[in-house]
Amino acid sequence: MSSSSASASVDCTVVGASFAGLACATVLARRGLRVRVVERKQDPGDKLHTTGIIVKEVVDQIALLDRLPTDLVRQIPGIRLYAPNMRYVDLDAPGYYFLATDTPRVIRWLAAQAADAGVELVFGASFTGAARIRHGYRLEGLGETRYMIGADGPNSQVAKSLALGRNQKFLCGAEYEFAGLELTVGDRLHCFVDRKIAPGYIGWIVPGVGVTQIGLARRMPPEPEPEAMKRVMDKFLAKIRGVAAVCDCEPLAVRAGMIPCGGVVRPVAAERALLVGDAAGMVSPVTAGGIHTALKHGLAAGHAVAEFLEGKCEDPAGWFPASYPKFRVKRFLRFLFDHFQSDLLFNLTLSSRPMRMAASQIYFHRRGVLNPPPASRVIRQQVAESASEPRGSSPRSAEEESPPLQK
Numbered sequence: 001m002s003s004s005s006a007s008a009s010v011d012c013t014v015v016g017a018s019f020a021g022l023a024c025a026t027v028l029a030r031r032g033l034r035v036r037v038v039e040r041k042q043d044p045g046d047k048l049h050t051t052g053i054i055v056k057e058v059v060d061q062i063a064l065l066d067r068l069p070t071d072l073v074r075q076i077p078g079i080r081l082y083a084p085n086m087r088y089v090d091l092d093a094p095g096y097y098f099l100a101t102d103t104p105r106v107i108r109w110l111a112a113q114a115a116d117a118g119v120e121l122v123f124g125a126s127f128t129g130a131a132r133i134r135h136g137y138r139l140e141g142l143g144e145t146r147y148m149i150g151a152d153g154p155n156s157q158v159a160k161s162l163a164l165g166r167n168q169k170f171l172c173g174a175e176y177e178f179a180g181l182e183l184t185v186g187d188r189l190h191c192f193v194d195r196k197i198a199p200g201y202i203g204w205i206v207p208g209v210g211v212t213q214i215g216l217a218r219r220m221p222p223e224p225e226p227e228a229m230k231r232v233m234d235k236f237l238a239k240i241r242g243v244a245a246v247c248d249c250e251p252l253a254v255r256a257g258m259i260p261c262g263g264v265v266r267p268v269a270a271e272r273a274l275l276v277g278d279a280a281g282m283v284s285p286v287t288a289g290g291i292h293t294a295l296k297h298g299l300a301a302g303h304a305v306a307e308f309l310e311g312k313c314e315d316p317a318g319w320f321p322a323s324y325p326k327f328r329v330k331r332f333l334r335f336l337f338d339h340f341q342s343d344l345l346f347n348l349t350l351s352s353r354p355m356r357m358a359a360s361q362i363y364f365h366r367r368g369v370l371n372p373p374p375a376s377r378v379i380r381q382q383v384a385e386s387a388s389e390p391r392g393s394s395p396r397s398a399e400e401e402s403p404p405l406q407k
């Protein structure tokens with residue numbers, strides 16, 4: 001993989017070596033096009049801002065991940081959803097699971113797939129601007145390209161440079177990673193609703209790959225004080241100590257980032273240029289999951305641009321964004337959650353059938369909502385004070401070690 005900036009002209013320059021960019025670039029290179037990925041970090045797995053939970057649909061639908069090494073993921077079969085008063089319900093859907101990932105290694109693995117396909121990876125090089133030329137763009141210090149993909153995350157410089165739409169609405173996320181933590185229940189994704197701690201979203205504990213990830217996302221004022229998120233995390237860790245006793249443990253890693261939650265930006269494309277992934281705002285406004293859409297639409301964008309560069313269709317900038325998610329229902333749900341989230345309501349209704357159905361709908365994407373689950377995997381309603389549960393992590397079974405939060 002190259003680490004120097006490049007100047008030769010290419011068919012397509014992809015800005016950003018993460019889920020969307022690497023998926024798109026791999027497709028283009030496999031179709032025989034000259035592709036360059038420009039990434040500002042020296043190591044694409046460095047300083048990631050994501051929890052990295054992958055939903056089952058990714059495993060089912062994205063062939064690019066078929067050979068993902070199993071030691072990079074851990075299967076989590078269900079959810080434990082806590083009301084603000086710490087009562088909880090367990091939610092399962094037959095056959096459904098999430099994969100916790102060792103995300104830095106997954107990104108490095110995706111970069112290696114791209115390199116194997118023939119992508120030129122240029123690390124340690126930032127995209128700063130581009131000028132339109134007759135058959136594409138001239139990038140500052142990065143040569144010329146016939147097409148450009150902006151896969152450079154929520155604060156896209158490509159969008160800014162090309163005067164495209166930019167994400168305006170965000171949740172603010174923070175996560176600590178701990179080693180050797182004991183969880184009351186080790187094979188569930190623990191999700192915590194609490195309007196005071198995480199307004200607009202949730203807190204979570206993920207039994208990850210060799211680590212435990214504890215984080216939250218919430219609405220924040222536009223320019224929060226630097227320590228504000230740390231204070232919120234302290235409150236959250238104190239609240240959940242009956243589930244994960246962090247005590248004085250120092251986190252192995254701390255990460256934070258912005259999650260676009262306002263839907264797809266407009267315009268999302270310009271002549272010979274497309275935005276994908278977070279740059280395009282394609283993150284679910286309800287679950288805040290964006291990895292699935294980044295991979296899926298990154299791959300599809302690769303095919304669309306390849307068709308164009310091979311002379312088989314019009315510029316995808318004119319037609320491809322019609323395939324982007326509209327998130328109409330999810331944006332409405334976000335509006336409701338933003339304006340009417342009530343801790344009292346959650347406390348009173350968590351164990352009710354309508355609330356369990358709504359939660360299952362969100363987490364499992366309709367599975368297990370209206371179909372009666374098999375007896376072995378009945379949605380178990382367990383209303384109990386979490387703090388009164390006996391402590392002790394469940395050992396990781398061989399099954400758990402095989403293969404993805406959509407939070």
Ligand SMILES: Cc1cc2nc3c(=O)[nH]c(=O)nc-3n(C[C@H](O)[C@H](O)[C@H](O)COP(=O)(O)OP(=O)(O)OC[C@H]3O[C@@H](n4cnc5c(N)ncnc54)[C@H](O)[C@@H]3O)c2cc1C
Nearest residue numbers: 016018019020040050051053127153173257277278290291
């Ligand atoms: C705290 C947190 C937790 C999350 N957890 C989950 C989760 O569990 N599951 C899920 O599905 N989604 C999750 N998300 C959302 C998910 O991480 C994103 O939707 C996903 O990473 C989007 O991928 P992407 O490829 O579009 O962009 P990104 O992952 O944001 O990558 C953009 C890349 O572009 C590079 N870049 C940026 N600017 C430039 C530039 N000017 N020049 C060169 N390179 C540049 C960056 O260094 C980066 O490598 C989470 C987000 C946050 C903040």
